[in-house]
Amino acid sequence: MRTVCLWELEKLVAQWRVRAVLAVCLLAPFAFVLALRSQSAVPSDTLFGRWVHDSGYAVPLVVLGFAGQWAFPLLTCLVAGDIFASEDHHGTWQTILTRSRSRAVLFGGKVLASGIFALVAVALAGAAALAAGVLLVGHQPLVVLDGSSLASGRAAELAVWAWLTALPPVLGFTALGVLFSVAARHSAAGILGPVVVGLLMQLSSYVNGVDIVRRALLTTPFDAWHGLATARPYHGPLVEGCAVSAGYVLVCLAAAYVLFRRRDFGKG
Template structure:
């Protein structure tokens, strides 16, 4: 006996050829950057560093304001009691010796080497991201920390100095009297000149972090190199070499406070900082992309 099926026709069962294809979208560099920023925010070291940048200038200004003698051996040290605009310039000159390189290297010197130390490279690369994406995301995260830390340090230094010492006029490097309304934007601009060499030191720390695979070396060596550059810059007879050191642009703000401002050292310092940044990042990128990290 033959049977026939009546009713609603059956929907054919999807086969391998008819099933809808699911496309997996690979995460972009922005997604990787958010991962890296989230990791930095979660680290106690990052939060404590920014807290120190916020609190330390207040304590320094209070200490110097309470002392009878002024640190006259440093630029603007003699005016630290007479103008609230002098203290930020004094701290700016002192910070360029080792504080700024240390801030730049604190995260950048560890951000790649930390993956080597914990053997997490293979885990990261299984997230369907390329080495270039990881490199630029980590680089941007480290640079972001450098910019934020410098901005917090600048705001705290200038704000506490004006509140504690006052808004008296500032004496320029040419002996001219700079009124308060003009002094404030000048001091802010002087601090802004430190950003380019700071990014240069960040790139240097990234290079050392990739090359050495050692977090301690990545953080400590840029600071040591900064001190060596400062020492070389004080020696006579090597003016041409001094111009190409990464620490020299940290003094380019002097031209902004001259009686007749000049911007030659600032412009040249920006070019030097950009060259250091480009060379260090290019070398670090090539080294990371060519490295064999199959072992972890």
């Protein structure tokens, strides 16, 4: 599995699309801060948006709020949604299967490579957002949701932990992308399918409905960090979000593996 994973990562690094995505993760937060500095208005309709001119630690939280709503599903599925379907596009399954020990090893290696890319992309974006905020705005204390003020060190910890809470749902969308990639056998469907699902989940969360349904959506855990943004953090939403994300990962990967295992590659 390690060999397959390393080979997949080597192929990913060679793709201009992957390099471009990682570059965007690194540079977009700086562009965002520079754009904010050129105008007096602030994104006050977003959480911590009113503080982006007053504390650099508000920047990574604002970026995280936007990314969790719209960017993360697309970011993760650019690889996860294509990593199996691309072999169908190029007609290379027969060659790959003859060189692999088993389908399980091949499946595991590709899934692992998809997960590593997703984690690296999120880590780059989070580090860049924090660096952009501190370097271009400053390291002033941050006013949190209960009105109290966090000193620089505590505010930095909040930003780091907030971005770490995004990893479970990101891996959930990665698993969903793998499922679409295996089932659809088409790169566009593998990439855009989970994005559409994410948008529908996001829109449905804005509609008044059954609370248990909203809590079961994969997009809801992206807001779990809100419980940390107080002087006395509460971790209930974070624990619940991790459980929901783990459920999506297990179900999606199990379904994808069954489809992959049962597929007759001799018939295409």
